[in-house]
Amino acid sequence: MLVNAYFIKLDSCQLPPRDLAVSVFLNLSKFNMPLTMPHLLELFVDSYFIEKKKRLRQCLQEPLDCGPVFHFSEPWEGLLSGYCTVLEDPLDGYFKLYYRGLSDGNLECSDGEVTCLALSHNGVEWFRPNLGLHKWLNRKSTNIILANNTPDSHNFTPFLDSSPTTLSHQRYKALAGVAPSGLNAYFSADGINWTNPYSKPVLTTGMFDSQNVAFWSSSEQKYVCFMRTWTGEGFSGIRTISRSTSTDFSSWTVPRRMSFGRIPLEHLYTNQTQPYPRAQQIYIGLAARFMPERQVITTEEALELSVDPSYYRDCSDVVLITSRGGNRYHRAVRQAFLKPGIGLENWVSRTNFPALGFIHTKPDEISFYMNKNYAQPNAYLSRFSFPLDRLGYLEASDSYGELITKSIPISSQDDLHLNLSTSAAGSCFVALLDENDATVSQFDMSSCLELIGNELSKPVRWLSSNGVSLRIGDSGLSSVKLHIRLLDARLFAFSLCSTDR
Template sequence: MAYNIGNRKQVFVDWQLIEPGYGVRWGGERPTSWEMPHGLRLAVQPPRIDPQPLVQPDRPWESFINVYCTLFEDEGRYRLYYECHYLGEGDEPSDLRAMLAYAESTDGVNWVKPRVGTVSFQGSTDNNLVYALDVSLGRGAHGATVFKDPSAPPEQRYKLVHMGAVGGTGYVYGAVSPDGLRWTALKQPLISNYFSDTQTVVGFDPQKGRYVGYFRGWRGMEEANWWGRRSIAYAESERFESWPRPRILVTPDVHDNPDTDIYTNSYTPWPGTEGAHLLFPAFYQRALDVTEVHLMTSRDGLRWERPSRQPVIPAGGPGSGWEGGVYAGCGLVSIRPGEWSLPIGPKKHSHNQGLFAEGRSVPDRGYLCLATWREDGFIALEAPTEGQCTTAPLTFSGRELHLNLWTRFGGEVKVELADEACQTIPGHSFEDCDPISGDYLDHTVSWRGNTDLSAWVGKPLRLRLYLRRARLYAMQFV
């Protein structure tokens, strides 16, 4: 039995591909260990924060910009959809008056808010609003997420979802568009009597051939008649226009403090590979009234791991402008080669601070910026000092093994090939492997200068990985 990984990139969302070994092996004349992994950990990697705003409030309809946003690349341009709010004199903030605005860029650095001309704000369509007010049938656009649907006819190529409420009853609404600018609201809700008051993330999964959605769940509402704690819920549908009631998928667990909510989900497939998924949920600590972004990983989008209990993007310190917390939006894009960026929304105000006039005495008008990782750099197989492991049996296609890795000064990575029974393949031992040191997004492994592995295509093979002061982010047969 072997995992058939073909030529798909393998990333370290969990330990599944690593042989667990035995501290005391089966049989033998004396107790010995067998293929025990040691000196290694799965280490979540923090991003570089690019504080330059993508957008900030500078239009009359942008009294403040909320943290919910969607960013993706589309036919040579970057498209950013973001939630904004207008507050007239004496107005109190209301989620149900949210508006969806639009900006675009050719380089991901310089952003333009174009005149879209579809939504009437105070009698004029000279604005960058795309979904609000009359266009959204008065339902607002709170928590909206936009996605491009490859399965839809051209007139419905772009879709969005958002929350709304009528008479205190929550709904999830949808809209369709041929170009992402001119939207038609669907008259009937996607889900009735459901309160997903967060950024709901929906997309079309080509492998499943259906739509998948990540919603807010309220644990108490599922089990008793009270709200309880905010969680992540999930549903699938063959039709965008109609969804079953989402079911709780991810909740705070027994290792979290009892005041913990999972406020958003920020779901995205791991770019460039199959069988890897990411969440960047904002965890809300009610006692502190602060949110921080964590990282969760999955192979199927259903069973999720949280490899670190610490936030991957923490709140800032006093005076930072981030002291109220931070949220992740939706979408990973490559703006610079070898990097992936995620939109984030820092907050000066804590979650409930804006409910009080004295809390709003120092304004927090909001803005969006980027958190950036190296390609595949969200989590790494890491040896702080020295470590080694063996993979499960694998079958592959391709001629070479490529690695994405980084080593400290004096560190190295080496690979040994073994058969299914863990017998080292002659000419491909650690002693034969040419050591790899440095920083590489795509490095070809060689053994005394030889990179050709075509003789083992389709045959069960194990990789022994040796790391010294190193991180391995991804591996792929090419």
Template structure:
């Protein structure tokens, strides 16, 4: 009896502690990509996934060493230049066969603005008797998915400033590579550093300064080697040489689905949040309706050549994590295949590149956008390409409210800073209000809802103001709750920052 009473008491104490736990967000930017900070959502408010906007063709895989199976691109900004690495490859698709037409190579392109790309003639490797090409690596299985990154580890040797991983089951796992300039590469590991996994996908890696270690995400099967669902695994290393045994990721609340690529990396504007953009693999039985969806001739040929390539489909999804292991995965597509007439309802299309990078908006006075690439027209020799898409800064998910209104209240938080900036968009009739409450949920004098100015417009950096002004420095360091009240509006992110006189970010 006493033991039972103690157990109930301890459970109550633990629940109370959890309810009153204060989350210290400092001055970091918080996005509404999950409900980690949310305690109550009311009215018509909801978290809404947004889709990227289609832009121009970024690059065509039109060189003899490239072709209809090129892809697995990695893109990142490196100082004043944007770098792109991708596989060059081509398949022969015939009614009675489906196979490689040529060896795989690793190609390089660069850009000054992240929009317009050139393929420099590097003179490093021969192709058909000439070195006039943009090939940076020719080797073994690692060319299938060679994935570079810039190592931000402060202890990284100069000749390893750029690293890469690559390999398949043919190489018995993932090998590592190094470069001092991102162009000239050499082997780093003599043997595979990770051997458990499937690997024949776009595996990714980065340095995590918060945990002082490298993180690798790779293709992984839920029930062992090539058994169960196509999925994603994670492995860690302190030195890029010795890696932990990979474990599969968790997707609480999301039904089983098959993931090909992962494209997981810290989000640069809020690096405590990991974002992933996997390619979702959807196996389908091809019915009479499916046979009528373009590209009809290609689908018919692929179905005869290699059935699942002609019947199955791929699209893009979005997921986030705050611990790198458990991911909030949106089941709705981040990128749909689009209008049937355009011919992207095919296995191999809609693969997203690895990396997000800021680019200028079309309007010269508009804030920058985030860019990404998606593949189009897979298996077509003359048409295979990557297209640029954009999304607003932090614009992946919003706290959305309809015209009838909605609101959200956060869990208790602590912050540092002098003012609160929001990234938001409203209609002409819409608005955003903010009330700052104490930890118990009572409005703080001067920061109540009735004190807040009505905010309407569209800005990625809008300072919230009350009748007394915008200064919130007197509340810094103490537990507070934020109550956002919206009408016909989207709220993408918020963060507390130092006063403009001291500089923003």
């Protein structure tokens, strides 16, 4: 549902007062419940912590399509609106949607492109604030934050800087631009009023003809940028991804192409690589896989859809890629993460492109967004969701599957939790192994209390010989391996939380 009635003009170009917005939206106080943040959370989206596995299949979670949340219906937006970014600012309490507007009849990378902002308090209902920064023809009430800055509005991509040393007037940062101009850096205190403090681009090696994403990496302690490059000269070869890093957001390393291991190169139009919110050591990329000249719909069908004549001879879907730093992506599952939906409108060029950003829309739910019906008159943004920390999983069928993890550092205060689901007849048991792969006394499978159910954070307990309930921290070791046995069950993640006895 799109709320259009709430347009408030403030001379300072700041956001509307929060108490006014609350009356428009649902009471979302329950969404501000504190989330349990483990000091170690590992998702089974890659094989990083897997030492051995037997009779286990690695799979991807199928997100829930929650439907349209924002239509690109204003005259400065148009059917080619895209390159969306969604983020949450904890200081003002708003979810913010940044996107490119391109009015009908204008070309990409022309003065017809603008950068727009929409707001939400719940990630479901969005509205356009009247910022009064830029007019559109005779319209004074717009949500445009950047205009007349070709080509930077083509792919303006902001993020909230989580670096502990960032300055208050540079809380928001962004990169924007294409070759040959390069990527320009932008700063903002509020995400609305932006400045470009440099006289030249900060990155020039690359074609940049897509969404180029940057963030502060807490695990690497530097800024990281994943950008569009090609395998050939100029715009030739295969669309791929390169990486550059910086300590100050001004001077960047020479970009290096990302590798994908043994997986053949495919056209990846956008990469949308970002730290997972609750496990920032894992970078998750929801990449738009582009299939050039793989035409699904006919010219007659394209006419019925009123799709732009240049945008129906290709198709695309979404693949999930991960990284933990360095110049390699991991793709644990080669199948698509999200396939095009039912209906010919889902099989045109450059639709099904994910937005950048994961946000909490409920305490037990994370959402992301996707451009739908691209190059069609009813272009919109759709929301997708998945249960907390459930992006990928290891699955055992009707025979026992076994997993042994790599060594995990623990302390005496630690409590082990599993994110898992079983059938009514399924089960899960856990044993601890020491550095010699020997089972730790009192922490064997037979002492483990059976885990059954469907829970996002289920504590693991062992029963000692004298009937005392034991946690992983009671093992007396500084590191252990987990030996997990599953039956008709899925294991999504494990976590360690520090708790008092």
